Amino acid sequence: MSGLLAGKRILVTGVLTEASIAFHTARIAQLEGADVVLTGFGRLSLVERTAGMLPKPAPVVELDVTDQEHLDGLADRVRQHVDGLDGVVHSIAYGPQGAFHFLDGDWADVSAAVQVSAYSLKSLTTACLPLMEPRGGSVVGVTFDATVAWPKYDWMGVAKAALESTSRYLARDLGANGVRCNLVAAGPLRSMAAKSIPGFSELADVWHHRAPIGWDLGDPDPAARGIVALLSDFFPRTTGEIVHVDGGVHMMGA
Template sequence: MGSGLLAGKRVLVTGVLTEASIAFHTARIAQEQGAQVILTGYGRISLVERIAKRLPQPAPVIELDVTDDTQLAALPERVREHVDGLDGVVHSIAFAPESCFGDFLGTDWPDVAKSIHVSAYSLKSLVTATLPLLSRGSSVVGLDFDARVAWPDYDWMGVAKAALESVARYLARDLGPHGIRVNLVASGPVRTIAARSIPGFAELEDDWNDRAPLGWQAQDASGPAASVCALLSDWLPCTTGSMVWADGGVHAIGR
């Protein structure tokens, strides 16, 4: 067995689409720390497969739509084609239609429902799908953006993130007796394709760097990814139902 914080761990990472993403850097660091990584992708699978080849070791890619019950049911079998179980699962999945940003009062329920389904309920869906592969000591980590306050233009995605935080707490309650931890990492803004589609992201990014005691580099996702890997490791065995901030300290600073 190799050395490293995640030596011998088998980790499923969702949501890798570009090299800029926290999910990609999580997969990279996990491999560097000794883990065997499997990726899932949705939609542009060929793109995910190309990105997977840029990891230190090329990783297999499984197609997964977290709103598709058939694909969720087939996930354990698909994962077992590569590993015989999982020690960690990373939820890096979020989506909201354009109407959900910038017009909170004007957004219709079908778009809000889609946001909550993909961005929050999917954590429960992913966990229940992978539960046959998990065992005592396993860790589930989701990616979050602190939803305790109302951010400019973030609107219904902020509501979805608040729902995600609540889902994680209830999962921690129900999976704790099985020895499975569930936590979130709340990152500061990271310059990804998805982030650039959010109105006001550039202003938020600039303000974040000014306010963060440690400073903030929105083009560098490795810091939050390292926090994810720490939670995947055995070094936080008593931590569950928690939100770990990896935001340069902004959450602790008043205006």
């Protein structure tokens, strides 16, 4: 079998609909030769239907990243489908409505956003470590550039900043295990996640004017390809990095 991920075993979280970055990551990973396992939570029947749209059938295992029992049992459930992992994709984020009101957001909403969107990168990665032994592997997460303050994003922006810092500390601590940890900072996309962001159109409008190479809000493919590249062996000594796949908006000045 040929391809960028030939023979690799990849766990992809966050697949809900075919509009998601996670779905297109799983699709491209399969086309590049990987065996893919998906995780889902809450709406498993929808995840399973979406999995059926992939080039090859992909099993779905249940995972709530806030449930320690789910995390503790993840390795065993994944082993029912593959004998180990070479890569893990973290495409999980959630913010209650209160997290999108910076001055009024209470700790219950903020802590939920941080736990699901940032701390879960550590939880997921450590749960998968037994599956990546002894060779190590590549962990790739999805972020939204947290170096600046965005309109309407509020505490989710803070959660993404925590995600980016978490990735760096994981890269530091897991390098000795042969585990690389990197992020793709993707531009905005019309997805299920976007529908939960109040004022998303105002946020996304920035890309209509500031992306020098252009940006399509309906095309998750470029971000997914960035993730697949980082899962591959083409970046064997890249870790703690954030690769921007955003049409160039991140580097534009006023």
